[in-house]
Amino acid sequence: MKWSGRKSIPVCILLLVAVGCSTARPGELLRSPAPQSPRSGVREASDRDVPPRVVFATPLTVSDETTVSLTHYQGDTDTPKETLSVDALVEEVLARNPSLSQMMAAWQVASARYPQVRSWDDPMLSGMIAPSSFGSNSVEAGYRVELSQKIPFPGKLRLRGQGALSEASAAGNDVEDMRVQLIESTRLAFYEYYLAIRAIAVNEEGLQLLKQFRDNADVRYKNGQVPQQDILQADVEIGRQQERGVTLDRMRKVAIARINTLRNSRVDEPLAAPPEQLRTKAGLPPVEDLRALALAKRPDLKAMADRIASEQAGLSLAFKDFYPDVEVTAAYDTIMGNGPSRDLAAQVGVRMNLPIRMGRRNGAVAEAHAKIAQKKAELASRMNQVQFQVQEAYEQLLESERILVLYDKTILPAARENVKAGQTAYVTGKTPFLSLIEAQRNLVTLRERNYEATADYFRRLATLERVVGGPLPSADERKR
Numbered sequence: 001m002k003w004s005g006r007k008s009i010p011v012c013i014l015l016l017v018a019v020g021c022s023t024a025r026p027g028e029l030l031r032s033p034a035p036q037s038p039r040s041g042v043r044e045a046s047d048r049d050v051p052p053r054v055v056f057a058t059p060l061t062v063s064d065e066t067t068v069s070l071t072h073y074q075g076d077t078d079t080p081k082e083t084l085s086v087d088a089l090v091e092e093v094l095a096r097n098p099s100l101s102q103m104m105a106a107w108q109v110a111s112a113r114y115p116q117v118r119s120w121d122d123p124m125l126s127g128m129i130a131p132s133s134f135g136s137n138s139v140e141a142g143y144r145v146e147l148s149q150k151i152p153f154p155g156k157l158r159l160r161g162q163g164a165l166s167e168a169s170a171a172g173n174d175v176e177d178m179r180v181q182l183i184e185s186t187r188l189a190f191y192e193y194y195l196a197i198r199a200i201a202v203n204e205e206g207l208q209l210l211k212q213f214r215d216n217a218d219v220r221y222k223n224g225q226v227p228q229q230d231i232l233q234a235d236v237e238i239g240r241q242q243e244r245g246v247t248l249d250r251m252r253k254v255a256i257a258r259i260n261t262l263r264n265s266r267v268d269e270p271l272a273a274p275p276e277q278l279r280t281k282a283g284l285p286p287v288e289d290l291r292a293l294a295l296a297k298r299p300d301l302k303a304m305a306d307r308i309a310s311e312q313a314g315l316s317l318a319f320k321d322f323y324p325d326v327e328v329t330a331a332y333d334t335i336m337g338n339g340p341s342r343d344l345a346a347q348v349g350v351r352m353n354l355p356i357r358m359g360r361r362n363g364a365v366a367e368a369h370a371k372i373a374q375k376k377a378e379l380a381s382r383m384n385q386v387q388f389q390v391q392e393a394y395e396q397l398l399e400s401e402r403i404l405v406l407y408d409k410t411i412l413p414a415a416r417e418n419v420k421a422g423q424t425a426y427v428t429g430k431t432p433f434l435s436l437i438e439a440q441r442n443l444v445t446l447r448e449r450n451y452e453a454t455a456d457y458f459r460r461l462a463t464l465e466r467v468v469g470g471p472l473p474s475a476d477e478r479k480r
Contacts, residue, residue: 084272086190089259093186094179096264103171103178110164110171117160123149146331148351153323155316163313170306176299180466186262187462193255194274195455199448200248206444207241210234213440216426217433230433237437241444278454280401281461281472287394290468291387297469298386301379308375315368321361327351386467393464400457407450415443 094100130142214234220226257267285293295301331347355361422439425431465471 082272083275084190084193085275086187089190089263090183090186093182093262097182097262098264100175100178100182103175107168107171107175110168114161114164114168117164118157120152120157121150123147140334142334144331144333146329148327148329150325150327152325153320156320156325159313159317159320163310163317166306166310166313170303170310173299173303173306177303180299180469182262184462184466186259188459189255189258189262190274191455191458191462193252193259193271194278194458195451196248196252196255197274198451198454200245200252202444202447202451203241203245203248206440207238207245209440210238210241210437213433213436214238225429226433233433233437237441278458280404280457284394284397285473287391290394290464290472291390293473294386294390294468295383298467299469301382301386304375304379304382308372308379311368311371311375315365315372318361318364318368321364322355324352324355389467390464393460393467397457397460397464400453400460403453404450404457407446407453411446412450415439415446419443 124147126146126148128144133139133142214231217226217230217234221228221231253268256269256271259271260267260269327350329347329349329351331349333345333347418439419436422431422436426433426436
């Protein structure tokens with residue numbers, strides 16, 4: 001069947017339109033789900049996202065039958081009067097910290113790759129002319145118009161999409177991992193602040209008591225009952241307490257700066273005082289359950305598993321590369337058809353690559369296998385490390401719990417009684433003033449150490465929650 005050049009123009013146009021429409025169909029592959037936040041609790045930073053202060057004041061319960069009363073801290077005049085809640089502080093840091101926003105942006109970048117790798121290449125439009133044919137008396141003007149579309153081998157786009165989705169999921173888990181680390185950092189900073197405030201309160205109370213001791217010694221010295229050395233010894237001890245106060249004030253300011261840095265605020269912005277009382281977590285789950293929970297919940301382990309899935313998709317894609325891609329073309333050509341019949345004017349064709357370079361393709365497959373083996377070994381090593389971290393944090397938390405009980409039941413009551421006995425003995429002249437000062441010094445030191453042990457407990461609890469991958473399950477959740 002012979003085609004007339006002029007009559008075949010409409011047919012060629014229909015072919016071009018058909019191929020052009022076919023390039024629009026892959027647009028359906030561009031429709032990927034709108035990125036969802038890897039965790040609903042993670043929001044972008046906003047100056048308006050400042051949660052209200054929450055009062056958190058409950059007794060510090062070391063065990064079911066043990067409650068420790070803490071001393072009220074007056075603070076300085078610039079400190080707000082409301083109580084700073086650790087939970088409200090965590091929410092504020094998650095809303096305003098730039099590190100989390102940075103990880104969110106990285107996750108959005110990875111999510112945006114999916115519609116790109118699932119799309120066909122743009123169609124190619126090309127044209128040619130025969131300059132000598134224009135103005136010639138023997139031939140008509142010659143030109144060629146061609147439209148082509150490359151079509152990947154079936155399955156390649158799907159595998160590329162799977163790899164992109166796995167990378168996006170890994171980036172989402174990186175966001176969650178950063179969130180867990182920010183929560184731990186915020187809690188650690190909060191309890192550093194708590195420790196500084198409580199130590200300042202203990203130091204101030206110790207100073208007041210030492211001044212009372214000095215006044216007592218001064219009266220007894222004037223009455224000729226004790227030597228002047230007692231007054232001088234009291235002055236020395238007061239100076240030591242004041243020196244300690246300078247150090248504690250530095251600790252307080254540094255803790256405030258650390259918290260404000262996490263809040264993305266001015267480093268010297270005043271903070272409310274921490275709560276006067278803290279409650280320990282009642283009843284820890286068995287460590288075996290926590291190890292299993294960490295392996296199932298840790299976002300960094302999930303991210304590594306996602307990246308293994310991405311590498312496996314890359315391996316399948318490397319095998320697909322042994323098959324050719326196809327390129328379909330449609331053209332209208334007056335150059336090749338210049339003649340009486342023009343039977344070659346309208347054309348359709350197919351091109352494909354010839355996958356004969358086996359060395360390159362075999363190398364790509366070997367590389368993909370090695371990457372998968374590397375990622376799996378890294379995941380196995382990380383899982384072993386996670387189990388060790390859980391065990392270590394768990395034992396440290398139990399240690400802190402026992403120490404708190406020891407301070408509450410034994411050490412602090414004995415130290416207080418020692419000071420009372422020293423006061424009575426000094427008034428009656430049965431003991432030297434130095435013994436009374438030593439007893440008071442021990443009490444102040446032990447009270448500070450008790451608050452340090454309390455802060456250690458909550459810091460270690462924050463670390464345990466981080467290595468587990470989130471809050472510890474409650475007793476009701478463990479029963480389900």
